Amino acid sequence: MITKDMTLADVVKEHPNTIGFLNGLHLDYCCGGHDPIEIAVREKGLDVEKFLAELNAAAARQTAQQDVHADIESFKELTVNEMLDDLEATHHVTGRQLMAETEELLNKILIVHYPHHGEMLTRLHHLYAGLKAELEEHFAKEEKLVFPLMRQHPHPDKEMLALVQELETEHSGAGDIIKEIQELTGQLTPPADACPTFRRTYTVMGQLFDDVFVHIFKENSIAFPEYAEQV
Ligand SMILES: [Fe+2]
Ligand SMILES: [Fe+2]
Structure with a gap:
């Protein structure tokens, strides 16, 4: 379960299949991804609760980002x-x-x-x-x-x-x-x-x-x- 005090960098680390969803909203999870979700999302003018619900749904989905997911998962093992x-x-x-x-x-x-x-x-x-x-x-x-x-x-x-x-x-x-x-x-x-x-x-x-x-x-x-x- 992703919560609003996690950072986007943490989210992508645990759920790499959310990259597509975050890219779609142009949310930065790499260079500036170290603010808690609540702050990062509010800065973009988005509703935090709605965002969290959608993000959790994206994390649970098997998406086309599966390749990126597998790539990051295997990278972590090196x-x-x-x-x-x-x-x-x-x-x-x-x-x-x-x-x-x-x-x-x-x-x-x-x-x-x-x-x-x-x-x-x-x-x-x-x-x-x-x-x-x-x-x-x-x-x-x-x-x-x-x-x-x-x-x-x-x-x-x-x-x-x-x-x-x-x-x-x-x-x-x-x-x-x-x-x-x-x-x-x-x-x-x-x-x-x-x-x-x-x-x-x-x-x-x-x-x-x-x-x-x-x-x-x-x-x-x-x-x-x-x-x-x-x-
Ligand atoms: Fe490099
Ligand atoms: Fe580099």
Whole structure:
């Protein structure tokens, strides 16, 4: 039973099949998911009791998010080193693929739709460039600096915990840009006159965001806390 004093991060940890429901309401369960439900939900202008009833129903349902559920459940069983290897082999690879695809599509629609949507697309292009830079630099820092150090220091000291904390701060930075993009694009809703390439751009960008959210959730709420416990 999910209660209003739990955080959304706790909910997703225990009931990963609620991710689809939370994504639908654009509720943040990864970077900013550490407020109690009561506060997070009220901030969104939603009714807390109604939300809890629906969330509990979603938690009980076997949904299309079953794959994500199984993925997170098996991730939780790994050792810290296995988790780091897994993150690099999965989300760091798909993240880069989806970023490359999004970049190409976005540049195409910027040119083609400049006459009617120039202002919005320029802003989107700019925000996306910032997100891509953040994520690429962050992935490199994890792969080349922090994850190797975590493997070398299986029992974290203060300095290691501070480094891991830096990664979490960077996650929030990426999450903030994604929220800005979602606001700018009406939660990635293509305009009525959008061509198939425009729609495809939003679809791929949505896949990228979903992947980034699950990625950050696994790091912030599973891998990093597990590492912090190895003192
Ligand atoms: Fe990562
Ligand atoms: Fe990360």
